[in-house]
Amino acid sequence: MSAQSDRYQMYVVHEDHIKNNMMNKHIEADKAILKAAKEHNMKGMDWLTFQTEDNRVMYLTPIKNFAELDKNPFQDLKEKMGDASFEKLFEPFAETYTEHGDYILRLDNELSYMPDGISQTPEGGNYRELTFYHIPPGKDKEAEDLAKSVKKLYKEKASKVHYRVYKSGFGTMGNYYMVAVSGKDAASIETQRNENMQLLGEEGQSLFQKIEKLTAKQEVVKGNIKPDLSYSTSN
Numbered sequence: 001m002s003a004q005s006d007r008y009q010m011y012v013v014h015e016d017h018i019k020n021n022m023m024n025k026h027i028e029a030d031k032a033i034l035k036a037a038k039e040h041n042m043k044g045m046d047w048l049t050f051q052t053e054d055n056r057v058m059y060l061t062p063i064k065n066f067a068e069l070d071k072n073p074f075q076d077l078k079e080k081m082g083d084a085s086f087e088k089l090f091e092p093f094a095e096t097y098t099e100h101g102d103y104i105l106r107l108d109n110e111l112s113y114m115p116d117g118i119s120q121t122p123e124g125g126n127y128r129e130l131t132f133y134h135i136p137p138g139k140d141k142e143a144e145d146l147a148k149s150v151k152k153l154y155k156e157k158a159s160k161v162h163y164r165v166y167k168s169g170f171g172t173m174g175n176y177y178m179v180a181v182s183g184k185d186a187a188s189i190e191t192q193r194n195e196n197m198q199l200l201g202e203e204g205q206s207l208f209q210k211i212e213k214l215t216a217k218q219e220v221v222k223g224n225i226k227p228d229l230s231y232s233t234s235n
Helices: 023-039 066-070 075-081 083-095 140-157 186-214
Strands: 008-018 048-052 056-063 097-113 127-134 163-168 176-183 217-225
Touching (some): 023 083, 075 083, 127 186, 176 186
Antiparallel strands (some): 008 056, 127 176
């Protein structure tokens, strides 16, 4: 799932908050939908599945514009399976989560740093560390300028830490940048982070201090992309 060539690629994110001890049942329900989608060669919707360490599951689906929100993304599968069989696929989920909902994220190609090309699924990097930088009202311009400065420094230093920047969109409260770093596992990301801070030196420390001062708060979410629970119509 590579990003489009223009600056922004929008994604609809469906997020489920899973009950304790219900993740396995939730995954089984996911697998049933994925199996049906493959068997019926479902068209009209791709999704990338991310499972967090704090019992959430997020499904990212690329869209071209807001008009696509008016469509039922599962319409093709529903027509091929029939209403009864289709609705039965979703029944198990009711027992597995405490709440769920949808919102928009925008992948910002201009602020992201991936010298080898923008991709959500870099090879060998299914582990994710997502950092949410919450931007106070009226600080959008400062946040944008800082993000540009960080990318400029990473390019100048030829940093090996690559990242994607997503901006909050429709359906989210407040304003934030979400920075996604991919790696083999938590240890490899930590090693890269330590090496990167040495590479960036005092200039890097100064930039990160400015980010710390600007942002209202920061949150870190860790987890794994689940290729076995993701679906692409191109496969």
